[in-house]
Amino acid sequence: MNRTARLCSAAAAAVLGLAIVGLVVGDYPVPARSAIATAVWDRGGEFDFVINSLRFPRVTVAVLAGVCLAASGLLFQTLIDNPLVSPDIIGIDTGAAAVAVAILAIGLDARLLPYAAFAGALATAVLIFTLSWRRGFSGGRLVLVGIGINALLSAVITYMLVRFPVERVSAAARWQAGTLSASSWDDARTLAVALVVLLPVAFLLVRRLRIMQLGNDTAIALGMRLEQNRMAVIATGCGLAAIVVAVVGPLGFVALLVPHVARSLAGALTVGVLLLTALLGSVMLLSADLVAQRLFAPTVLPAGVVTAAMGGPYLLLVLRRFNRAV
Amino acid sequence: MKFSAVKFSAVRIGPRTFRHHTLALPIALTLLLAVLVLSLRYGALRIDTGTVWNAVWDYDRSDHRQIVVRELRLPRTVIGVLAGACFAVAGALTQGVTRNPLGAPGILGVNAGAAFAVVTAIYTAGITSPAGYVWFAFIGALGATVLVYAVASAGSGGATPVKLALAGAIISALLGSWTAAVLLLDLETLDQARFWLAGSISGRGTEEAALLLPIIAVALLAALFMGRQVNALSLGEEVATGLGQRTSIVRAAAGACVVALAGSAVALAGPVAFIGLAVPHIVRSVVGPDYRWIILYSALLGPCLLLGADIIGRVVVSPSELQVGIVSAALGAPFLIYLVRSMKLAEL
Amino acid sequence: MRSDHKLDPVLAADRARRNPGDVSSRSRPVLSTENLDADYGGPVVLDDLTASIPTGEITAIVGANASGKSTLLRALARLLKPARGVVYLDGADIHSQSTRSVAVQLGLLPQSPRAPEGVVVGDLVRRGRYPHQRLFDQWSKADERAVVRALELTGLSDVGDRPLDELSGGQRQRAWIAMALAQDTPVMLLDEPTTFLDIAHQVEMLDLLARLNRSENRTIVMVLHDLNQACRYASHLIALADGRIEAVGHPSEVVTAEMIERVFGLHVSVISCPVSGTPLCVPHTHCH
Numbered sequence: 001m002n003r004t005a006r007l008c009s010a011a012a013a014a015v016l017g018l019a020i021v022g023l024v025v026g027d028y029p030v031p032a033r034s035a036i037a038t039a040v041w042d043r044g045g046e047f048d049f050v051i052n053s054l055r056f057p058r059v060t061v062a063v064l065a066g067v068c069l070a071a072s073g074l075l076f077q078t079l080i081d082n083p084l085v086s087p088d089i090i091g092i093d094t095g096a097a098a099v100a101v102a103i104l105a106i107g108l109d110a111r112l113l114p115y116a117a118f119a120g121a122l123a124t125a126v127l128i129f130t131l132s133w134r135r136g137f138s139g140g141r142l143v144l145v146g147i148g149i150n151a152l153l154s155a156v157i158t159y160m161l162v163r164f165p166v167e168r169v170s171a172a173a174r175w176q177a178g179t180l181s182a183s184s185w186d187d188a189r190t191l192a193v194a195l196v197v198l199l200p201v202a203f204l205l206v207r208r209l210r211i212m213q214l215g216n217d218t219a220i221a222l223g224m225r226l227e228q229n230r231m232a233v234i235a236t237g238c239g240l241a242a243i244v245v246a247v248v249g250p251l252g253f254v255a256l257l258v259p260h261v262a263r264s265l266a267g268a269l270t271v272g273v274l275l276l277t278a279l280l281g282s283v284m285l286l287s288a289d290l291v292a293q294r295l296f297a298p299t300v301l302p303a304g305v306v307t308a309a310m311g312g313p314y315l316l317l318v319l320r321r322f323n324r325a326v
Numbered sequence: 327m328k329f330s331a332v333k334f335s336a337v338r339i340g341p342r343t344f345r346h347h348t349l350a351l352p353i354a355l356t357l358l359l360a361v362l363v364l365s366l367r368y369g370a371l372r373i374d375t376g377t378v379w380n381a382v383w384d385y386d387r388s389d390h391r392q393i394v395v396r397e398l399r400l401p402r403t404v405i406g407v408l409a410g411a412c413f414a415v416a417g418a419l420t421q422g423v424t425r426n427p428l429g430a431p432g433i434l435g436v437n438a439g440a441a442f443a444v445v446t447a448i449y450t451a452g453i454t455s456p457a458g459y460v461w462f463a464f465i466g467a468l469g470a471t472v473l474v475y476a477v478a479s480a481g482s483g484g485a486t487p488v489k490l491a492l493a494g495a496i497i498s499a500l501l502g503s504w505t506a507a508v509l510l511l512d513l514e515t516l517d518q519a520r521f522w523l524a525g526s527i528s529g530r531g532t533e534e535a536a537l538l539l540p541i542i543a544v545a546l547l548a549a550l551f552m553g554r555q556v557n558a559l560s561l562g563e564e565v566a567t568g569l570g571q572r573t574s575i576v577r578a579a580a581g582a583c584v585v586a587l588a589g590s591a592v593a594l595a596g597p598v599a600f601i602g603l604a605v606p607h608i609v610r611s612v613v614g615p616d617y618r619w620i621i622l623y624s625a626l627l628g629p630c631l632l633l634g635a636d637i638i639g640r641v642v643v644s645p646s647e648l649q650v651g652i653v654s655a656a657l658g659a660p661f662l663i664y665l666v667r668s669m670k671l672a673e674l
Numbered sequence: 675m676r677s678d679h680k681l682d683p684v685l686a687a688d689r690a691r692r693n694p695g696d697v698s699s700r701s702r703p704v705l706s707t708e709n710l711d712a713d714y715g716g717p718v719v720l721d722d723l724t725a726s727i728p729t730g731e732i733t734a735i736v737g738a739n740a741s742g743k744s745t746l747l748r749a750l751a752r753l754l755k756p757a758r759g760v761v762y763l764d765g766a767d768i769h770s771q772s773t774r775s776v777a778v779q780l781g782l783l784p785q786s787p788r789a790p791e792g793v794v795v796g797d798l799v800r801r802g803r804y805p806h807q808r809l810f811d812q813w814s815k816a817d818e819r820a821v822v823r824a825l826e827l828t829g830l831s832d833v834g835d836r837p838l839d840e841l842s843g844g845q846r847q848r849a850w851i852a853m854a855l856a857q858d859t860p861v862m863l864l865d866e867p868t869t870f871l872d873i874a875h876q877v878e879m880l881d882l883l884a885r886l887n888r889s890e891n892r893t894i895v896m897v898l899h900d901l902n903q904a905c906r907y908a909s910h911l912i913a914l915a916d917g918r919i920e921a922v923g924h925p926s927e928v929v930t931a932e933m934i935e936r937v938f939g940l941h942v943s944v945i946s947c948p949v950s951g952t953p954l955c956v957p958h959t960h961c962h
Contacts, residue, residue: 144428148660151655166517173510174510220753270797
């Protein structure tokens with residue numbers, strides 16, 4: 001078994017372990033054995049509601065959303081060849097958030113929210129991509145245009161936060177922070193469907209990304225159809241990020257950080273690195289959710305706040321060691 | 327030795343230099359005056375120039391229109407002028423010293439740092455008066471700027487535009503989520519802070535301005551006299567050293583100025599983005615690459631842009647108002663995108 | 675083909691010198707250009723350029739800065755779409771063929787290739803097999819053989835597991851050549867393969883290319899800055915000035931003081947190299 005396979009097994013074990021902890025730990029104590037039994041084979045019974053309606057869906061959503069975000073971050077960072085890029089930094093999450101905050105602040109039907117947020121994320125991605133296209137593609141330009149769009153959309157959100165009454169605004173602010181506590185099986189199902197479609201595509205794209213990493217000239221010389229493949233990577237990465245924003249809300253820093261950890265453990269991009277990234281995404285989100293649930297219990301923090309709090313210091317450490325021109 | 331650097335940039339501008347500089351001065355002053363008058367005249371209540379004149383020079387407390395001018399619009403305009411000049415000069419200095427076309431207070435994370443500090447202050451210390459926010463905003467801005475610049479210049483290649491912008495975006499996002507966490511914990515803080523967070527120069531008293539005025543005056547004066555040094559430094563670290571400049575001292579002085587100016591501006595006006603980014607670029611396209619002039623004209627044009635955005639915010643949704651931070655982001659973000667699209671690939 | 679397997683570039687040049695202009699020993703050109711115009715949205719960089727690359731030989735493209743030599747190489751590698759004219763590969767317009775089918779005929783080493791962070795040598799070389807793989811293909815025996823062979827030919831078999839950033843500059847350049855070799859193309863294009871290398875590594879690099887040319891009968895086209903190295907290693911020289919061909923042919927025929935004057939605007943004496951017998955240009959300067 002090579003190093004990457006060993007790492008992946010360890011990460012998978014961590015996902016399983018954290019998921020079990022997530023089932024067991026909570027305001028309402030459930031013994032570990034009963035928790036697993038209730039979740040897996042013995043549905044019904046004393047703990048059915050707390051396990052199968054509250055904790056198990058939440059844990060599942062954390063696992064799936066972590067996979068989506070981390071995979072999306074890896075795709076973007078490799079494509080743009082810049083380890084500081086992620087879909088939330090270049091404004092894709094903000095696009096979704098702007099639409100979602102509008103719905104909450106105006107007081108429209110909250111059931112519209114996931115679809116509208118998804119549409120907002122994709123529309124933002126298309127806008128950023130179109131505006132950054134000038135006689136060809138440039139990763140740097142994509143990033144900077146994205147930051148501009150991000151600022152613009154943040155201003156729109158701020159406007160809505162000021163304009164509408166504080167009660168509605170508060171719901172919007174809560175959604176904007178990204179929370180897993182209200183997760184349902186419907187959310188898990190949506191994420192699972194998206195993953196079934198997009199994750200295989202991401203794995204197929206790894207071989208192309210490995211060539212695209214060598215720079216435009218070398219990639220063309222090796223017979224790479226750059227434009228189509230770039231579109232495919234961006235579409236897949238956006239899809240993965242957008243589905244999470246739509247279902248859970250914006251969860252910062254998972255997409256930015258996890259690919260870093262995976263690369264520093266397992267080296268240059270391979271299919272194994274993508275797998276490891278996906279698993280570590282789950283690990284990060286599961287642990288962030290646990291902290292969010294338990295740190296100030298019974299007050300529950302939004303998971304997005306915890307991922308940011310976890311991410312910030314780690315990122316600064318990474319950057320300090322970083323001795324490569326970005 | 328330093329003289330030759332200045333000569334070099336003058337040569338690059340060519341013979342039109344002098345005419346442009348002298349022509350631009352009355353235009354800039356006229357523009358500033360016009361914006362000042364408009365700022366005093368327009369709002370929910372339109373007031374004629376004569377009343378404005380009287381309110382400033384011959385105040386009559388019995389005329390409610392004069393009270394509006396004197397008590398509301400005059401402080402607002404003064405703060406707009408100060409904050410605009412500070413943002414713009416801070417941007418010009420940053421762009422010159424870092425040789426980075428995206429150098430600007432907003433990009434450096436000043437706004438996010440100040441917002442975080444202010445929200446924390448409201449939540450933990452229960453501070454409610456804007457005069458109380460000032461120092462927290464100032465310190466938050468300072469901390470964020472230092473952090474962003476340190477992160478962006480880590481690694482080889484120094485602080486490239488992309489690295490600087492990304493470091494700023496990441497740290498802003500980080501601080502933003504912490505700010506969000508505090509706001510979620512407490513509805514009252516959210517209610518208090520959300521107006522400050524939108525960036526606004528209305529409803530702020532002149533006492534904050536009086537507090538910060540000494541800092542602003544010193545920093546602006548220092549910046550105006552720093553043009554020659556920034557000129558040399560804008561040719562690059564090596565060249566500036568070769569020209570006999572002690573670059574570390576100049577960098578430190580310029581850095582202190584930037585932090586003082588940006589911190590004061592954000593403390594006065596709240597998070598207003600893009601003034602510091604856009605103004606130096608606009609000025610440079612008219613007067614050329616000589617920072618002695620860029621800094622001077624940024625100080626004149628910054629207030630015009632900020633007050634202009636503020637006036638637009640008062641007029642477009644009248645009788646309600648759009649905060650100047652929102653208007654300047656709505657105008658500035660397209661400017662940033664335009665700027666990025668016009669940059670050559672090698673400059674990114 | 676002669677059967678000398680030694681690695682001596684002197685012999686290679688010698689062989690070519692003894693048959694100057696012997697077209698019968700050169701087969702039909704696989705790669706050629708016809709009336710090529712190119713620009714980067716500014717002034718014309720290539721001006722009505724018609725050239726052919728002799729198969730199985732080493733062609734060197736030389737010229738002053740901004741004479742269009744890198745542009746010509748980029749056009750040959752289909753990285754640049756010409757404003758007018760055609761690049762022919764195997765009888766057909768290179769831009770009418772699928773980029774993948776071009777990639778199995780034509781390999782490229784860019785001037786300063788970029789390596790992903792932390793990549794190991796073997797991984798880099800394996801990526802050269804991309805054009806030979808299909809969507810769901812497994813890594814085949816042929817792929818593995820090509821990679822092993824590429825590492826052997828470049829003398830990197832022992833460092834296949836080492837990260838690229840830990841290698842010396844010369845080794846790194848060889849790793850990139852190995853990647854292009856794994857691509858297994860009859861034609862290899864190289865853009866200034868010796869820049870950033872010291873003189874010993876330059877010679878090592880060019881010897882490697884001469885060896886590949888001889889033992890594998892690969893066609894090699896490279897842009898070279900050093901005119902004397904071009905004379906010594908190439909059997910076909912294309913000298914460009916202002917986007918046009920100023921001289922073309924075997925170095926011993928075309929390299930004259932007049933030609934150098936025209937191409938580089940430099941006054942030189944051309945003598946015979948005491949080691950290889952190829953032309954050697956010695957500049958005249960004002961100091962002597």
